[in-house]
Amino acid sequence: MADNAVIVGGGVVGLATAYRLAQDGLAVTVVDAAGGGVGASVNNAGWIVPIMSAPVPAPGMLGKALRWMARKDSPLYVRPSPRPEHVRFMAGMLRHCNPQDFHHGLEALVSLNERTVSLFDEYEKDGVRFEYHRTGQLMVFHTREAMRGYQAAAAPLERIGHTAVPLSGDELRDLEPALGGHVQAGLQCPQERHVDPATLVKGLEIRCRELGVRFLYDSPVTDIRTRGQAVTSVLAGGEEVGGDLFVLAAGVHTAPLSRLAGFPLPIQPGKGYGFDDTSGTVRLRHSVYLGEAKVAVTPLSGRLRFAGTMEFGSSDATIDRHRLRGIVRSAHEYLPRFPATSQPHGWTGLRPMTPDGLPVIGPLPGKDNVLVASGHCMLGVTLAPMTAELISAEVKGGQQASHIAPTARPFAPQRFASRRGRSAAGN
Numbered sequence: 001m002a003d004n005a006v007i008v009g010g011g012v013v014g015l016a017t018a019y020r021l022a023q024d025g026l027a028v029t030v031v032d033a034a035g036g037g038v039g040a041s042v043n044n045a046g047w048i049v050p051i052m053s054a055p056v057p058a059p060g061m062l063g064k065a066l067r068w069m070a071r072k073d074s075p076l077y078v079r080p081s082p083r084p085e086h087v088r089f090m091a092g093m094l095r096h097c098n099p100q101d102f103h104h105g106l107e108a109l110v111s112l113n114e115r116t117v118s119l120f121d122e123y124e125k126d127g128v129r130f131e132y133h134r135t136g137q138l139m140v141f142h143t144r145e146a147m148r149g150y151q152a153a154a155a156p157l158e159r160i161g162h163t164a165v166p167l168s169g170d171e172l173r174d175l176e177p178a179l180g181g182h183v184q185a186g187l188q189c190p191q192e193r194h195v196d197p198a199t200l201v202k203g204l205e206i207r208c209r210e211l212g213v214r215f216l217y218d219s220p221v222t223d224i225r226t227r228g229q230a231v232t233s234v235l236a237g238g239e240e241v242g243g244d245l246f247v248l249a250a251g252v253h254t255a256p257l258s259r260l261a262g263f264p265l266p267i268q269p270g271k272g273y274g275f276d277d278t279s280g281t282v283r284l285r286h287s288v289y290l291g292e293a294k295v296a297v298t299p300l301s302g303r304l305r306f307a308g309t310m311e312f313g314s315s316d317a318t319i320d321r322h323r324l325r326g327i328v329r330s331a332h333e334y335l336p337r338f339p340a341t342s343q344p345h346g347w348t349g350l351r352p353m354t355p356d357g358l359p360v361i362g363p364l365p366g367k368d369n370v371l372v373a374s375g376h377c378m379l380g381v382t383l384a385p386m387t388a389e390l391i392s393a394e395v396k397g398g399q400q401a402s403h404i405a406p407t408a409r410p411f412a413p414q415r416f417a418s419r420r421g422r423s424a425a426g427n
């Protein structure tokens with residue numbers, strides 16, 4: 001077993017992994033291009049939602065994407081881009097928009113999510129300090145028809161104890177009086193949780209430091225040094241950082257790093273937008289999903305967070321005002337007291353997307369001592385603790401790894417290895 005692990009990427013996935021490996025007794029170094037508290041790990045809705053395990057590539061997605069292409073403020077937007085990796089990725093994703101792959105992906109994510117909520121509870125028990133809410137989630141819709149797709153995708157979650165109970169518009173307004181009269185139907189999901197993601201990242205970092213984890217911030221990894229099949233060190237901000245195990249957990253930037261390590265992974269950014277409303281005009285108890293608009297609303301201490309939209313083909317943090325306005329408009333449609341004229345200060349985050357909608361967790365083919373923990377798409381916060389469990393089992397090997405192997409198999413980077421696999425996956 002390795003003694004000395006280097007985690008590249010100190011986002012929520014890298015930190016959860018560092019924490020777990022430090023608990024296992026490894027000497028751990030986290031190397032990050034920036035520092036804590038930037039990017040998608042803090043700019044997100046903070047939902048812990050096994051109930052939303054459905055992979056992004058789904059039957060019917062192509063039709064919706066085409067309809068929405070014409071609208072710059074739509075929930076899904078594919079920005080035209082000639083970059084070959086973007087074109088290959090989109091083609092790969094479209095190939096996965098079929099019932100078989102969707103079903104296979106959903107089942108795999110249901111199994112992966114089985115311990116999610118209990119792992120977050122263990123974080124709290126072990127002294128990770130973060131803002132943690134157990135009030136449950138509501139998914140709300142303007143039509144029953146729109147609700148049915150979500151209800152069907154939520155059904156397999158019952159086997160791991162996550163339920164989605166159908167409610168009428170009036171029943172929903174009893175629970176959340178701020179919901180408008182157009183809301184006709186919804187699902188109450190009492191087992192779902194939410195966090196303030198910035199506090200989670202900070203809490204994990206603090207707990208990692210208590211366990212002796214070393215942090216190298218402002219140190220982007222620019223090169224990977226190898227001897228034979230093994231990586232010996234990474235070059236990070238001019239410093240050579242050695243170790244006997246390397247974990248690539250750099251979100252969307254895992255793609256160029258995996259290329260440096262000799263096995264390029266098809267991870268592309270899916271840009272999301274959000275803003276925090278501190279006006280107090282709308283108050284909610286539950287996290288609320290505005291179904292048709294695909295907007296997440298999260299009640300946090302002193303503010304209401306709105307997050308949504310999926311934009312492919314864009315890889316920087318610039319803000320397209322149309323997309324932000326789309327979220328404001330949706331907020332007003334479902335929550336009429338929310339001021340439609342609001343001009344919020346927005347933020348963006350890059351989700352690490354994969355063509356099959358599944359995360360990439362496990363050994364990087366062609367290297368003996370490199371593991372990947374990335375590509376978590378819309379569920380990186382939710383899946384961070386369980387990803388760390390898989391990485392820990394992989395590091396320990398033997399009995400541990402074989403025990404967890406059936407759960408881990410669908411997420412192995414190896415799935416992109418064969419020629420056919422690589423083209424089917426959009427690599």
Ligand SMILES: Cc1cc2nc3c(=O)[nH]c(=O)nc-3n(C[C@H](O)[C@H](O)[C@H](O)COP(=O)(O)OP(=O)(O)OC[C@H]3O[C@@H](n4cnc5c(N)ncnc54)[C@H](O)[C@@H]3O)c2cc1C
Pocket residue numbers: 008009010011012013014031032033034035038039040041042043044045046047048049219220221222249250251252253254257270271272273274296307308348349350351352373374375376377378379380381382383
């Ligand atoms: C609008 C929005 C809403 C979302 N809502 C939710 C939600 O409610 N629930 C949920 O589960 N998920 C949600 N997500 C998804 C979630 O945020 C991501 O899946 C998650 O942040 C991915 O975490 P990560 O640690 O893999 O990557 P990141 O958060 O991107 O972190 C990667 C880290 O790697 C570092 N890095 C990059 N390149 C290098 C390099 N070369 N060398 C060293 N370090 C490097 C970066 O500085 C960064 O700190 C949302 C995302 C968005 C955008």
